[in-house]
Amino acid sequence: xxxxxxxxxxxxxxxxxxxxxxxxxxxxxxxxxxxxxxxxxxxxxxxxxxxxxxxxxxxxxxxxxxxxxxxxxxxxxxxxxxxxxxxxxxxxxxxxxxxxxxxxxxxxxxxxxxxxxxxxxxxxxxxxxxxxxxxxxxxxxxxxxxxxxxxxxxxxxxxxxxxxxxxxxxxxxxxxxxxxxxxxxxxxxxx
Numbered sequence: 613x614x615x616x617x618x619x620x621x622x623x624x625x626x627x628x629x630x631x632x633x634x635x636x637x638x639x640x641x642x643x644x645x646x647x648x649x650x651x652x653x654x655x656x657x658x659x660x661x662x663x664x665x666x667x668x669x670x671x672x673x674x675x676x677x678x679x680x681x682x683x684x685x686x687x688x689x690x691x692x693x694x695x696x697x698x699x700x701x702x703x704x705x706x707x708x709x710x711x712x713x714x715x716x717x718x719x720x721x722x723x724x725x726x727x728x729x730x731x732x733x734x735x736x737x738x739x740x741x742x743x744x745x746x747x748x749x750x751x752x753x754x755x756x757x758x759x760x761x762x763x764x765x766x767x768x769x770x771x772x773x774x775x776x777x778x779x780x781x782x783x784x785x786x787x788x789x790x791x792x793x794x795x796x797x798x799x800x801x802x803x
Contacts, residue, residue, distance in 0.1 A: 622674060622675060623682055623686055626670060626683055627683065629663055629666075629667050630664045641660050662770050667683055668680050668710050668713050672714065677714075680731075680735070685706075688703045704742035705742050706739070708738040708742060712731075712738025712739065713731045713734065716731035716735065729775045732771045736772075737768070739771075
């Protein structure tokens with residue numbers, strides 16, 4: 613009972629982090645977009661997505677197996693409340709982020725930096741699937757393909773940064789006694 617209560621509390625705190633950070637990082641991303649368009653830069657990181665990736669990877673590192681999927685679902689519910697106009701895309705995106713991260717770390721007993729980066733990239737690829745589902749069908753032009761590749765590159769750059777940030781934060785976190793299994797404790801020591 614105590615472990616479940618602590619797990620819910622940790623997942624809730626991690627879900628609140630992207631919401632709070634989004635109020636700062638969202639406008640900053642729009643400013644970077646305007647700046648990069650003035651300079652004709654092809655790649656601009658999506659800073660608003662960074663805390664989502666960080667919280668999902670951090671949940672998996674701190675709480676162990678299935679925590680990334682739980683955090684993705686919790687972020688989807690939170691996103692549905694705060695962003696109801698983009699409900700379908702955001703809900704699916706956040707669930708798929710958790711699923712992709714969880715699947716990438718499924719066999720990793722004690723993930724290190726490389727595994728966390730790969731998991732964040734896998735989560736990023738999974739989270740991009742809903743956007744591809746709503747892409748226009750037909751014979752797209754080369755410009756549409758180029759735009760999709762650049763958007764994916766932006767997205768994956770942000771995901772890699774989020775995974776690395778999660779590792780940096782996990783190194784500083786205190787370990788809660790009796791929260792994680794022996795395997796989870798070994799994972800936190802590895803990171």
